[in-house]
Amino acid sequence: MATAAVAKKNPDPVFEWEGKDRNGKSVRGEMRAGGEAAVTASLRRQGVLVSKIKKRRMKGGGSIKQKDIAIFTRQLATMMRAGVPMLQSFEIVARGSTNPKLTKLLLEIKTDVETGTNLSSAFRKHPLHFDALYCNLVEAGEAGGILEALLDRLAVYQEKTMALKGKIKSALTYPIAVLVVAFGVLAVIMIFVIPAFKEIFSSFGAELPAPTLLVMAMSEFFVAYWWAIFGGLGGGVYFFMQSWKRSEKMQRVMDRLLLKVPIFGPLVNKSAVARWTRTLATMFAAGVPLVESLDSVGGAAGNAVFADATEKIQKDVSTGSSLTAAMQTTGVFPTMVLQMCAIGEESGSIDHMLGKAADFYEEEVDEAVKGLSSLMEPIIIVVLGGLIGGIVVAMYLPIFKLGQVV
16 A cells, blocks of 8 residues: 555656667657666567667646646547547546646546546545536536536536636736836836936025925935835735735625726626536536535635625525525626526526526626726826826926026
8 A cells, every 4th residue: 555655646757768660660659667677678568679768857847727627628528539548548638748747647647547436536636626616527427427528518618717717817917017017117207207306406496386396205205215115015915915815704805895896896797607607507517416516606606705695595495496586685696697597497408598698798708808908098098197297297397487486
């Protein structure tokens, strides 16, 4: 047992080899083995005369991201649909990955499956990379003998979810980047430009206008305490982001606040609705019971308000309430979603109707992102123009009054 545990933690290295087959044709390939001697012996049994063996260097690589798991799922689904055995599919995907950590993870899962563990249980050993939704769908596919179809559906779900997240990030990145650059420009003006004007104005010997005095006072504060300003802002942002990430109470407060922000709130709300409906539709289509499906749906929405609503829905449904009635009592779902869900319950096609709702709100998010980008540009221009323009006017007011001084 100890040896097996060590083998799992330290898998055999991969060797790249070159040689000639029985017909004298040059061949090359890769093999995972305990050493060069094992590679040579294995190839000799296959009739290959080895001329070169080199151990592949396993670089540290980056962490395993959601995109890596999505690509792996799509590749695994494609290969299994093509009739490639599951273990061989794992081997091919693992060897073809450019991320060494993902390669190691997939080979560990393959080893677990080879030793008799079912695929869903092997995935559950790695909750950091395979969440409850992923494992539940794989388990449903194994139980129903439709693993290939479920993996394909899971790949589609992940791709749509990633595309949705990408749109939200693109909508938020632009204004944040502009604000950061604007603050940098403002700091340069306050620390270097305004003091130069101050030296010029000191020789005028006249009383300066109030706007100019205000800007100069702000500049003096920047020059004297720039380290505290930058340190305070940087530390404040870091502390805020860490609190948001680690504190459940903070997450709930921010999630509720995000839904009420005038411009970004509707976008966040539509995104959460799209992810919620897409997840539940995927679980329904896989044949997972409603109450069990709701275990995974709340967290998939990415918002604590929807997670709390899902928990309430699960309790109501488990006591006999219909899904539509339970959703309506939460007050967080749009009328359209409720109507489509009601139609789905009446016709017995909830997964289809929820999928249609998800498609609609994903398109709504796409349009909202485009509209937001168009809206933010003039707002940012007006705000920055007013700020920089105000400073420029304040610093040139004394120059306009030079005639009075002279």
